Amino acid sequence: MKILAIDIGTGTQDILLLDTRLDFENSFKLILPSPTMILRKKIQNATRAGRPLLLTGVTMGGGPCSWAIEDHLKAGLDVFAFPEAARTINDDLDAVRELGVQVIDPSEVPGLDQSFLQLTLGDVDLVSIKRALTQFEVSFDDLGLIAVAVFDHGNAPAGYSDRKFRFEYLDRQVQGTNRLSDFAFPSAEIPSFMTRLAAIRDSLASSLVPLMVMDTAPAAVLGASLDPVARALPRKMIVNIGNFHTLAFRMGPGGIEGLFEHHTGALDRALLENFLIRLAEGTLTEEEIFISQGHGARIFIDSPLTLDDPRCPLIVTGPRRSLLAGSGLVIHGAVPFGDMMTAGCVGLIAAAADKFPQFQAEIQTALDRSSADLAPWDLRD
Numbered sequence: 001m002k003i004l005a006i007d008i009g010t011g012t013q014d015i016l017l018l019d020t021r022l023d024f025e026n027s028f029k030l031i032l033p034s035p036t037m038i039l040r041k042k043i044q045n046a047t048r049a050g051r052p053l054l055l056t057g058v059t060m061g062g063g064p065c066s067w068a069i070e071d072h073l074k075a076g077l078d079v080f081a082f083p084e085a086a087r088t089i090n091d092d093l094d095a096v097r098e099l100g101v102q103v104i105d106p107s108e109v110p111g112l113d114q115s116f117l118q119l120t121l122g123d124v125d126l127v128s129i130k131r132a133l134t135q136f137e138v139s140f141d142d143l144g145l146i147a148v149a150v151f152d153h154g155n156a157p158a159g160y161s162d163r164k165f166r167f168e169y170l171d172r173q174v175q176g177t178n179r180l181s182d183f184a185f186p187s188a189e190i191p192s193f194m195t196r197l198a199a200i201r202d203s204l205a206s207s208l209v210p211l212m213v214m215d216t217a218p219a220a221v222l223g224a225s226l227d228p229v230a231r232a233l234p235r236k237m238i239v240n241i242g243n244f245h246t247l248a249f250r251m252g253p254g255g256i257e258g259l260f261e262h263h264t265g266a267l268d269r270a271l272l273e274n275f276l277i278r279l280a281e282g283t284l285t286e287e288e289i290f291i292s293q294g295h296g297a298r299i300f301i302d303s304p305l306t307l308d309d310p311r312c313p314l315i316v317t318g319p320r321r322s323l324l325a326g327s328g329l330v331i332h333g334a335v336p337f338g339d340m341m342t343a344g345c346v347g348l349i350a351a352a353a354d355k356f357p358q359f360q361a362e363i364q365t366a367l368d369r370s371s372a373d374l375a376p377w378d379l380r381d
Contacts, residue, residue: 001144001362003352007344008123008150009034009216010063010243011319015129016345017138020366024337024346028138031341035123036065043068046117052078054112055085057121058199061150062088063244065121073100080104080112084199085121091155091195122203123150123196145359146204147184147212147348149219151245152196167261167286167296174300178255180222180347181354184214212352216240216344217247217261223347224317224334225251226367233312235305237280238334240343241318245295246272250279250305257301260284262294264320273327276314280305317343 001021007014015030033041043065046053053072066089073079079101081089086096086103093103130140156165173182185191187201190213197213204211220240230236235257239248242264250258258279267275271292278284279297281304286296307314313332316324317340324331336346353363 001359002140002142003145003147003349003363004129004140004143005147005342005345005348006124006129006149007216007219007342007348008061008148009319009344010036010061012341014342014345016342016349017133018349018366020362022366023369024366028133028136029339029342029345030129030132034061035125036061036063039065039119039121040068042117042119043072046119047072047075047077049117050077052113052116053080054109054116054118055079055081055088055121056106056118057082058084058203059087059195060121060123060199061196069101070099078102078116080116082106087195088121092158123200124148124203126204126207143209145210145212145352145356146207147214147345147352148200148204149214149216149344149348150196150200151216151242152194154191154193155195156193163290163293163295167290167298170259170261170295171298174256174259174298178300179354180218180225180249180256181351183218184212184348184351184355186355187211187213210356212348212355214348214351217242217245218249219344219347219351220317221247221249221347222350223336223343223345224315226336226346226350227315227332227334229313229332230315230334233315236312236315237276237305237307238315238317239276241272241316241320241323243319246318246320246323248276248279250301252301252303252305254301257303257305258282258284258297258299260289260294260297262289262292264323266293267323269323269325269327272323273329276329277307280307 003018005016013032013034017028089096153162153166156162176182190197217240221238224238235252237250246264247261282299282302284297289297310330313330315334317334353360
């Protein structure tokens, strides 16, 4: 069986195609610009050309593409958008309209000036991925599963803090079976308030292949936990320093012992070190993370973890891991199956073994085959 794992961040989308019959290191990989960065460039080209935009498709990750839309409007150019595409900018369509975007029904398109450039929004361009790989004679005939990771804030109720809503979701998921794979959902189990995850399901409905979606940071942390150094540690701290968000988990034999999530742009090395040390000690509070513009923190097990012991390094992954360059902490850069960039893809595949019992033995055999000389892996780690 083949598994297509796609980890979509702000800067890149990292794609791994695993054939469970082969060693993991023989997987095919693509590291490409993220969908929001691709869309951003198309919008910027339209701005320079002075063309109005029509945004169709589904909700996707915003950030760079949303900022490009705002710049397009500031240049005095029209932006029309179907409702689902408009929610890329904000789940609240009234807020989108306040920016100047004209949210329209598809039936209104014939009345528009036909000089507009139509852009189809969506996080996963499965057609282009398949086209790229088939150019190299890679077959998708036996594709058994598609797994996609994105960051989803969730659609918070009107007037409620997005940051609190996001962290309350993280807290609830941990208090389930206390596994990182609890942040993954087969397509039929996606919570209704996770609008970006649901949009991926809707956009891939015609693929006829089972789909699993997952939060990016837990996927990266789960993948990093399969690094050989991380596997050998019964207790450990793993931090994913992403372009927009930083999420740290303290892990032990019983599962997740504590976590915090923050905005990477609000952190410097000293502040991040302080939060990591406090999480290890068990003294970090939700309030101090929230008032410093983060999402929150939670300690589930008080027993402290020592981060200054060379035998127990801080496990680090993510595209902004250089934020800890020069740190006094003992750090190990995670390289699961030899590649930091596909840590999220590895985590997706490990989570799929937990979420799809019919594939568990096959996936676990594939992971163990490539790590026969390493410590056994546990899905809760």
